[in-house]
Amino acid sequence: MSAASATARISLSSLRAHKRRFAGTFTAVFLGVAFLAGTLVMGDTLRASFDSMFGNASSGTDSVVRSADTITTPGDSQGVRQPVATDLAERISRVPGVAAAEPDIQGSGQLIGSDGKPVGGQGPPTLAGNWIDDPELNPYRLSDGRLPAKSGEVVVNRGAAKAAGLGIGDSTVLRTPEPVRITVVGLATFGGEDGMAQVTFTGMTRADAEKYLTPEPGQAASIQVRAESGTSQRELVDALGPVLPKGTEAITGQESAEENTEMISGQFLGIFTTFLLVFSGIALLVATFSIHNTFAIVVAQRTRENALLRALGAARGQVVAATLAEATVVAVAASAAGLAGGIGIAAGLQALFPAIGFPFPEGDLVISGLSMALPLVVGILVCLGSALLPALRAGRTAPLAALRESAVDQSGASRGRAVAGAVLAAVALGVTLTGVVAVPSVWLAGAGAVLALIAFVILGPVASSRAVRVLGAPLARLRGTTGRLAGRNALRSPKRTAATAGALMIGVAVVSLFTVFGASLKATMDQTVARSFAGDVAVSVPAFGAGGSGLSPELAGVITERPEVAGAVGLGRGVAEVDGAGRELTVTDPQALAEGLDLGAVDGSLGGLGTDGIAVSSAEADKRGLEPGSRTRLAFTDGERESFTVRAVYEQSELAGDYLVTREAWAPHRAQDADNLIAVTFADGVDPADGKAAVEKAAAPYGNPDVQTRDEYAQSSAGGIDMMLTLVYALLALAVLIALLGIANTLTLAVHERTRELGLLRAVGQTRGQLRGMVRWESVLVAAFGTVGGLALGAFLGWVLVAAADGAGDSAFAFALPPARLAIVALVGLAAGALAGWRPARRAGRLDVLRAIATE
Amino acid sequence: MTATDTTLRTAGAARVVDAVKVYGRGDTEVRALDGVSVDFPAGRFTAIMGPSGSGKSTLMHCAAGLDTLTEGAAFIGDTELGTLDDRRLTVLRRDRIGFVFQAFNLLPTLNVAENITLPLDLAGTRGDPEWIEALIDVVGLRDRLHHRPSELSGGQQQRVAVARAFAGRPDVVFADEPTGNLDSRSGEEVLGLLGRAVRDMDRTVVMVTHDPVAAAHADEVVFLADGRLVDRMSAPTADKVLDRMKAFDLAASDGPAPQEVPR
Known part of the structure; x- marks a missing residue:
């Protein structure tokens, strides 16, 4: 052999x-x-x-003609593309080799479901567009009913119809964001499915699309082109080249x-x-x-x-x-x-x-x-x-x-380990604090956090004896001999205890980190709203995801007319390149905005922006060297370039954004207009409940947008965070499960190792229940060590992350420790420890006394 | 235990009646105990002797409630062990029986003092502090109370086990080859302690041993062979016991070889 x-x-x-x-x-x-x-x-x-x-x-589209330029703002990878003229389609269709060319008019349109609530908006986009007649060029296929023939008739994708509870023949409202009454006459599929993931699509007649989805008729997002058979996509694109106006492009x-x-x-x-x-x-x-x-x-x-x-x-x-x-x-x-x-x-x-x-x-x-x-x-x-x-x-x-x-192996932690761990911990702390305090940098702080994690793992065996002794002290008092024996067992092999607890520690640390981070985000939102929102109620779109079709720009005016309301100001969004860099603009009535939002100290006047004035947040102004009176060039998506004068610099940009322009200044360049937020201030002496009811009533015809008090608004702004946290918890459950299996496994091996000792205990009078309790409590102790370590580490890492982000970014980031949630994490950790000990305890309880004390 | 102290001293502290213990089935069946009846009187030091495989350990395990009989009955005082469930049996061992094993008598995680009071601690009682203090002096471990077992010699460890066995003043202490792992001097000390406990402190001890010298410390020796009680000897001496054992060896070489009893 x-x-x-x-x-x-x-x-x-x-x-x-x-x-x-x-x-x-x-x-x-x-x-x-x-x-x-x-x-x-x-x-x-x-x-x-x-x-x-x-x-x-x-598959039927051989070429897409569209504007060549996009304006991309930070945080938005897609960018905004300017429209093309619809009559370009006619010109294209006359090019040899072209079988068909149709304008594709696209915008957002949010359906109101049969329950009166808007559909979607929390995630994927809610699209609306013209129903393209050429079936080869239309990604959607009619599956039921018929095509829209006259104004107000629409086809919706099957998934959206299901979500909205709408069927053929049903009437409802489409928020574009102007409320449009529509009747569903047909259902459509996308690539054979009910829809493109959860994107909703409403197809209207071309006239309706031009009327509701674009600022003025004659504009489309792109032109879809089909080639005659025998003409390749590449040949088609080459053939289109000569007829394309400047600033447009054709792709296959x-x-x-x-x-x-x-x-x-x-x-x-x-x-x-x-x-x-x-x-x-x-x-x-x-x-x-x-x-x-x-x-x-x-x-x-x-x-x-x-x-x-x-x-x-x-x-x-x-x-x-x-x-x-x-x-x-x-x-x-x-x-x-x-x-x-x-x-x-x-x-x-x-x-x-x-x-x-x-x-x-x-x-x-x-x-x-x-x-x-x-x-x-x-x-x-x-x-x-x-x-x-x-x-x-x-x-x-x-x-x-x-x-x-x-x-x-009962050896404790070596001196070398303690020294190495302590040195690494010191380095980690140094790097972290540098990243947080001295030179704020998320990367530096993150590197420090990783070092801290490694230091924790190295120091685990050094800390485990002391920690178990402290954590086990109340146990001995509460559970008597059983508790004392459990504590001593957990102390037997510090390295093993540390490694077992280490797995749980990492799991709990990540859970705590996310918990702390989520709570801090929420606190930040709360503070933002508390600091910046001066109104009584907010009419808003979902803060998470695409946000649906937004709010009608008319709505603010309609709300203002209510006697209960002193003022209402809407905030819309636009994009432009400011001195060459893509930026979001807030389109609003700047003067009224100062009533609805707290803009902090304002240098200059918000009143007279006119069509060539702009207001800039102080942080952005500092960064770009702007001050009242400076001039700045804005390039819009329609290709226009205009010079604006900075007329005011304001302090708080959290809700207002970094640039304010008037609706008048924006109007020539607008696409589909929508507000994201309307801040409403009540007249003096109006009962908040009455005021809110009045605003709700005014807003109802506009597709029932949410009307929220300041607190509700703050909470809903943070709504997505809870959703993310739930997902994170679910995913981390796996890591925690593996850690618990580790504890159970270690205990099973330990029980096996201590067979004779357990037999002796049973012989001299330890009941089965006491024996099981002893094993379980040992498990809980190890879990407690892991949980406490994990909570501490997680909270520390959370603080590092938040503090570094706060220091490195423009916007303030508040740190918050959620005691209730962390207490739940701790309890779950302990309960999980008890659960992990359950099976080893049962096995230990079934031990045959005689075999255990046998001298061989 | 007050019952045994005050009532009939002649009543056995422990006894087995017609005890049969069978291991295995069919071809592999082994009768480790084959109809043994024996009384272990209170206030006496009894040794159980016999060659390997005679069933002496099985007898002790069954009499002490560590193992159950196939047939027959085992009693501690008037309590029949066969009627008790595991919990009651455990409590009985804890409160009324003391144990000294050959090896591995002590919990490594507990110090000497904690090991001595372990059964009392498990019961959640403090016991009789004066008695325990006296015991500590008798076994001579006062200066070792806060040591861990790993810091003690083998003889010292066995003395701690002896102190633990008597700490709760049990009806009876069972010792299973308590000197098996000790050198002769340490062994003498431990046997001396067991003897003193019986004679000076009025305790009851049942000891399994294969060592004639150890058996000589007892008041009486019972001899087991092939699962049966074959002889009793009062006032034993090492020589007398050795002679008796030699007789077994002769009988064994004449007759069928004694079967090895699996544990």
Whole structure:
């Protein structure tokens, strides 16, 4: 028998003999890999589905003609493109090789559902446009009913109709944002699906589209062109070149489809998969701890066995190889199972998504080589990497150890560890504080935070004895001997306790970090509203997502006419390049704005902006060297360039934005006009409830927008945060689950290790209940250590992030610790600890006393 | 335990009646105890002797409520152990029985004082402080009270176990080869302690041993062979016990070899 096969045989037989010990490791790797593989498969599948959906939908479009220039503002990747003239379509259709050319008029239109509430707006866009008659050029297909023939008739996509509870023949209101009465006459599909994800689309007649979706007739977002058969897309684009006016461009249908896919993939899928990948990374990191721990314990328990092997002539390398071979078998088996699990997850989500109203395109799962190879490699590396140190330790076993009592590693933390940890912690603190206080930088602070995390892990064993003693003190008092024994057991191997708790610590730290960050965002919103919103109620659009079609610019005027209302001012959004850089403009009545919002100190006069004046926030003015009287050049999406004079500089830009222009100044350049917010101030002596009711009544015909008090407005601004937090919690549950499996596994191994001791306890009168309690309380103690450490670390990291962002960014960022939520995190951590101890406790309780005290 | 102190001293502190213990089934069936009846009188030091596989450990385990009989009955005082569920049995062991095992008698996480009072602590009582103080002096561990077991010699550890066994003034203390892992001098100390506890402090001890020298410390020796009670000897000496044991070896070499009893 060769040396290698001997090694393999030893590890295989040892695996068979200790299947249970590796169940935890297997599960940890399995879960991590399954999550990772599931994410990748789902991402690929979604991407492929979108590809084919856009491919199908736009297969008839051979070229798209559109404006060549976009204005891109920070934070908006798409940019705003100026319209093209609709009569260009006529000219194009006369070009040889062109079979058809149709203007595509696009804007936003939000349907009011049968329940009177606006549909969508919290996420994907709510689109409206002209129904393109050429079926080859129209991405939508009529599936039921008929096409709109006269004004007020529309086709909606099937998904939107379902969400709105509308059917053919139903009448409702479309917010464009002017309320338009419409009747649904037909339903449409997009690329064979109910819609393009959750985007809603309302198709109107061309006349209606021009009337409601563009400031003036004759403008379209683009011209869709179809070639005659025999003319390639490229040839078509070349043929169109001569007739295109300056500032317009033609791209092939293929390029357009790719752009659309890229937009969805990049914006939605990219963020979505990155997000999931980060969390599977966290889960795998946590798994690393529990795998390392399992192998460390197993190697310690096997000291005598390994020593015997060494005494009988096994080389050091052979012992290491045997342990690593064991790890490899577990890693490969668990990773392979994880791949299958990942495919299962993706398939499950494909079935689940439609059920919760998210159309996950049908079709086969796309399982690429990469999305299988990557999780497999990562899983194996994580497992082998975690087992490496324990394996090397196994190799160092002295042959003489065979003669000693089987040794559990009870060594505490070494001095070197304490020193290294302390130095690293100091460096981490230094870097962090530099990033927060001295040179505010999120990157520097982030680097410090990562160092702090590593310092925490290194210092874990140093801290664990002290921490367990402190945390265990009340336990001994409350639970008597059971509690005291549990505490002593948790103290036995500081390294092991620290590693076990470390996994949970990381999980809890990330949970706390997000909790603190979310609370800080909310507090910031609260403060913003408290500081900047001077009105009594706000009429607003959803703060999260595309925001629907916005509010009618007429609404502010209508509300002002109510006797209960002293003033109402609407804020709309426009974009322009200010001295060459894309910026958002706030289109409003600047004078009235000072009533509805608190703009802080104003240098200059907001009253006389006129059509060539602009007001600038002080932060932006400082950055760009502007002051009252300076001149600045604005370039609009319609290609016009105008010179504006800065007439006022104001302090608070949180709700108002950085640039204010009057509606008059904006009017020549406007696209589809909409307000995002209307700040309403009541007349003196008006009861707030009456005032609110009056505003609601005035706003009702405009599609029932939300009317909110200041508090409600602040809360709804933060509404998306809770949604994100819920998602984050759900994703982190996996990491916490892996950490708990780690605790359970460690305890099971410890129970096994202490068989005789437990037998002795039972013999001298410890009841089964007391024994179970002892194991469970040990579990709770370890969990408490992890939870407390995690809370502290998470809160610290949260503070670092918030403080660094506050220092580095223009807008103020408030730090908030949510005590109730953090208390819940702590309780969940402790309860989870009790849960993790449940099974090991039961196993310990079933111990056969006699076997345990047997002298052999 | 006051009952046993005040009522009939002749009543056994522990006894088994027609005890049968069978391990395994069919071909692998082993009768570790084959109809043993024996009384362990209160206030006496009884040794159980027999060759390997004679069933002496099984007898002790069953009499002490660590194992259950297949047939027959085991009593501590008037309590029949077979009628008790696991919890009651555990409480009975805790409150009315003391144990000294051959090895691994102490919890490594507890110090000497905590180990001594462990059964009392598990019961949530303080016991009799004077008695415990006296015990600590008798076993001579006053200066070691705050040491961990790993800091003690084997003999010292066994003395702690002895103190623990008597701490709650149990009806009976069972000792399973208490000197098996000790050198002869430490062994003598431990046996001396057990003897003093019986004679000076009026305690009851049942000790399993295969060492004639150890058995000589007892008031009476009962001999087991092949799961049966084969002899009793009062006022034993090491020589007399050794002779008796040699007789077993002869009998064994004549007859069928004694079967090894699995644990």
